Amino acid sequence: MFANIAxxxxxxxxxxxxxxxxxxxxxxLPYDFNALEPVISAEIMQVHHQKHHATYVNNLNVAExxxxxxxxxxxxxxxxxxxxxxxxxxxxxxxxxxxxTILCKDGTSEPEGELAEAIKRDFGSYQRMVDxxxxxxxxxxxxxxxxxxxxxxxxxxxxxxxxxxxxxQATTGLHPLFGIDVWEHAYYLQYKNARPDYVKSxxxxxxxxxxxxxxxxxxxx
Numbered sequence: 001m002f003a004n005i006a007x008x009x010x011x012x013x014x015x016x017x018x019x020x021x022x023x024x025x026x027x028x029l030p031y032d033f034n035a036l037e038p039v040i041s042a043e044i045m046q047v048h049h050q051k052h053h054a055t056y057v058n059n060l061n062v063a064e065x066x067x068x069x070x071x072x073x074x075x076x077x078x079x080x081x082x083x084x085x086x087x088x089x090x091x092x093x094x095x096x097x098x099x100x101t102i103l104c105k106d107g108t109s110e111p112e113g114e115l116a117e118a119i120k121r122d123f124g125s126y127q128r129m130v131d132x133x134x135x136x137x138x139x140x141x142x143x144x145x146x147x148x149x150x151x152x153x154x155x156x157x158x159x160x161x162x163x164x165x166x167x168x169q170a171t172t173g174l175h176p177l178f179g180i181d182v183w184e185h186a187y188y189l190q191y192k193n194a195r196p197d198y199v200k201s202x203x204x205x206x207x208x209x210x211x212x213x214x215x216x217x218x219x220x221x
Contacts, residue, residue: 023061026054027097035105039201041190049100052185056092056165063089091165095145095179102178102214104207111208115215118150122157130203132159133180138196143183146199148211149174150218175218178211 029049034042063085070078110126111119123129129148136159137146144163151158151174162168168176180202187198 023064024057024093026050026057027100029100031105036103036205039205040103040187044185044187044189047189048186049096052183053092053096056089056096059085060089060093087167087170088165091167091170094167095165095176095181098176098214099179099181101210102207103202103205104210105205107203107205108208111212113212114219115208115212118157118215129157129159133178134196134199136161137180137182137199140182146180146182147174147176148178149176150215151175152218155219175214177214177218178206 026049029045032042033045033049036045063082067079067082067086070082110116116126119126119129123132133146133148140146140161140163142163144161144166145168147160147162147168149158149160149168149172150156153173157177158174160168160172160174162171168174168179180199182195182199187195191198
């Protein structure tokens with residue numbers, strides 16, 4: 001009898017404990033809003049980061065809170081209904097958190113070391129890789145992302161397009177290395193409907209040192 005009472009008290013005490021769950025936050029940019037000019041204007045960077053990325057973060061936190069509540073209620077149906085919001089806003093947060101880091105003021109020199117070797121092996125040359133990524137990114141219908149990713153299972157680089165905010169690794173299994181955001185909010189204020197000009201210009205501010213770091217982690221982790 002006493003054992004049963006102890007179990008009941010233990011369960012009750014657990015229910016009374018406050019559940020502290022961390023929330024996602026908007027990461028700081030690693031440079032000033034105007035650092036990527038003239039390729040990307042300060043106005044676009046501020047709106048893109050402070051408005052669009054911030055919205056994904058806020059909505060992701062809301063969706064996760066609703067998911068937690070649905071789990072507490074034991075409602076599988078409500079949990080499933082949140083899948084789209086979690087994927088869209090979670091993907092938006094993941095994609096943009098990578099995007100800011102793979103760009104830098106004035107760009108860096110072309111890929112070096114193991115990444116350069118992999119690009120030559122899988123695409124023939126750096127320029128051929130750039131051309132394929134430009135074509136893939138500009139060819140996306142509507143909104144989405146063009147990605148250079150790493151297939152760890154096959155030990156090869158691939159170029160793919162992801163619709164909307166679909167996160168690369170969760171939807172394709174590829175590790176994200178270099179992504180180009182082709183949502184209109186990423187370029188329209190400056191480039192209008194000239195998406196190809198924006199996509200080609202991105203490589204002028206590409207941070208290949210960061211991409212090399214991501215490649216190393218993807219290969220060896």
